[in-house]
Amino acid sequence: MRRVWAAVAATWALLAIVAVLAWSHPPTQSVAPTRATVVVVKGKKGHVVLLPGSVATHTTTHSSPPAAGR
Amino acid sequence: MSAAAGVPAIWLLARASGLVAFGLLTLSVWLGLAMSTRLLGPRRQKALFAWHRTLVWTALWMVGLHALSVLLDPVLHFGLPAVLVPFAAPWRPIGVAAGVIAGWLTLVLALSFRAKHWIGHRGWRLFHYASFAAFVLFLGHALAVGTDLRGIRGLVVVAIAAAPVIWLGLARILLPRTPAVRPAVAAA
Numbered sequence: 001m002r003r004v005w006a007a008v009a010a011t012w013a014l015l016a017i018v019a020v021l022a023w024s025h026p027p028t029q030s031v032a033p034t035r036a037t038v039v040v041v042k043g044k045k046g047h048v049v050l051l052p053g054s055v056a057t058h059t060t061t062h063s064s065p066p067a068a069g070r
Numbered sequence: 071m072s073a074a075a076g077v078p079a080i081w082l083l084a085r086a087s088g089l090v091a092f093g094l095l096t097l098s099v100w101l102g103l104a105m106s107t108r109l110l111g112p113r114r115q116k117a118l119f120a121w122h123r124t125l126v127w128t129a130l131w132m133v134g135l136h137a138l139s140v141l142l143d144p145v146l147h148f149g150l151p152a153v154l155v156p157f158a159a160p161w162r163p164i165g166v167a168a169g170v171i172a173g174w175l176t177l178v179l180a181l182s183f184r185a186k187h188w189i190g191h192r193g194w195r196l197f198h199y200a201s202f203a204a205f206v207l208f209l210g211h212a213l214a215v216g217t218d219l220r221g222i223r224g225l226v227v228v229a230i231a232a233a234p235v236i237w238l239g240l241a242r243i244l245l246p247r248t249p250a251v252r253p254a255v256a257a258a
Contacts, residue, residue, distance in 0.1 A: 006128040017086035025077045
């Protein structure tokens with residue numbers, strides 16, 4: 001009976017810790033937007049140009065040079 | 071098989087079984103020292119001894135589950151030698167080896183209860199001091215490679231687990247031992 005109690009207690013402790021660990025790691029939110037955003041730009045000749053948002057945002061792997069005077 | 075995005079359930083099981091095994095082994099060490107210092111009274115020795123053994127075997131089952139779930143983890147890529155042979159792990163070999171050696175040592179210590187008749191009480195008692203080494207190795211393994219015992223949490227766990235061991239160990243060395251209560255022999 002003692003072994004049964006120990007096994008039951010250990011199993012409950014195991015399940016409780018699994019639940020706490022799973023709860024402390026919530027599903028990660030997707031960084032990518034779900035809908036494509038568009039930017040409305042008015043051209044020189046009055047034309048309206050629609051650009052996808054990803055084109056408008058600029059990303060680079062190059063680091064910026066240090067500011068002058070530093 | 072995923073409990074949450076990016077966190078496989080097998081990895082949660084590996085961590086949880088490791089923590090439960092460590093908790094059970096810590097309880098077992100506390101109980102063993104409480105018995106040897108007769109802290110909980112000389113009359114309960116038999117029941118305490120039974121619980122001491124049960125806790126060790128339950129912890130060993132959890133150690134087995136921990137090793138199995140680490141083996142099945144798709145990220146770690148641990149082979150059978152990595153979880154059974156010290157220093158064979160491809161990731162943090164020293165930290166993992168501490169756990170592997172501690173696991174084998176605990177298994178031999180648990181089996182030594184059955185071998186008491188052959189090695190004698192004195193030999194068994196001397197060998198049982200190896201449980202301190204196993205405890206320190208488990209602690210080192212948990213701190214070195216344990217995901218959940220980093221930073222302040224690790225220090226708190228070390229303090230909670232080790233403080234009673236140090237306190238009871240010192241009591242065991244410094245305090246005079248009270249003899250075990252034996253059943254009274256009928257005088258006539």
